[in-house]
Amino acid sequence: MPKVLHLYKDVFPPTYGGIEIVLGKLAVCQARRGWDVSLAVSGPVDEEWGRTHQIKVIEVGEMGRLLSNPLSPGFLKVLREQDYDILHLHLPCPTVVLATLMAGKKQAPWVVSYQSDIVRQKITGAMYAPFQRRFFSQVSRIFVSSQNLLNTSRALKGFEDRCQIVPLGISPEEPGEQDRAEAEEVRARYQGKPIILFIGRFRWYKGLPVLIEGDEPYRCSAAGGWIGNSQPGTHSAQTGCRFALPGESPVSGKHSAPGAIVCRCRCLLSSFDTSCRSLWLCPAGGIQGRSSGGDN
Incomplete structure (x- = not known):
């Protein structure tokens, strides 16, 4: 070999x-x-x-x-x-x-x-x-x-x-059954509201506060990492948007990947179109990907 x-x-x-x-x-x-x-x-x-x-x-x-x-x-x-x-x-x-x-x-x-x-x-x-x-x-x-x-x-x-x-992909075992079970909890918690998921580093130029403040009638969740002074904590408190650091679930903080919320989100916002392309390999269907540009 x-x-x-x-x-x-x-x-x-x-x-x-x-x-x-x-x-x-x-x-x-x-x-x-x-x-x-x-x-x-x-x-x-x-x-x-x-x-x-x-x-x-x-x-x-x-x-x-x-x-x-x-x-x-x-x-x-x-x-x-x-x-x-x-x-x-x-x-x-x-x-x-x-x-x-x-x-x-x-x-x-x-x-x-x-x-x-x-x-x-x-x-x-x-x-x-x-x-x-x-x-x-x-x-x-x-x-x-x-x-x-x-x-x-x-x-x-x-x-x-x-x-x-060679588009980037995700492991075929993600999301798993545990993610799907939590996804049902998420859908029930938000009473059927469409969910927008943002994945990427929370950099100021990506306009994440605009997304959060204008997320109604949607529910916005985000997974990524904070850079410099870009922590969106105040926006989170005002809107109820859930944030997760790397390695946490945007929903409960107990999963290693945001697989559960990906299973039930209506739209994925990513800073790389390759992140959206990777969802072609995701067993969760019906997800639309949107790239916001910039680095991850």
Whole structure:
């Protein structure tokens, strides 16, 4: 079976995030198929999770982060010392791209899961762009999470022939019977009101307060994480909107995913159209997805 080495700054568990969740689930799936899976990250790791799923988790460490990017020479060391048949990078993460180029080790194909352009760091992004283009010119395949991302990405221009659309999905066991049972409780509690579910980080520019204040005759619930001063607690108190931190249910706080409310929501609002696309794999039918734009 092939040996695959994944590179990114974090993985879930323990770090909760969109790319982190995808990376963790992909690694588990590959290990179940009998692959020899190694995963190198600069952030914290859950060694017990790695042992449970027979995944070699390598904590390369970091000196800090600059513009959300890890300062970690440990990636270069891992690339030079590890043996692998496939190198899989999860982007955006300039550190792993630069480390791969510096390692100069091209005995195995490079593949990429590409989730977003770097759009906020204008100056540093422009400085990094030539290195990224050099890297893309050497990769075997770029997995892009949506056709819209491929159409609008400035970084992928000229590399469309290497790209393949691979929408993000959810595990087939989610939501489960326990989620469905709670979903019935939710529907009864709100007396048949249509439910709007917002999933994503609660960033100010997404207009979540507008959604909350104008949610009647709907009932709005939200699952995600607060960033900076964007905590919507006052709006929650005024409107009765239920909020959940990562790992909690927006309804009761006792589930690891908002599966129950997804089962009964009328409309899903997500900052990524790929989150909406993933609901095609969800056994709960009749859900409409709406993307609000921005990052997750």
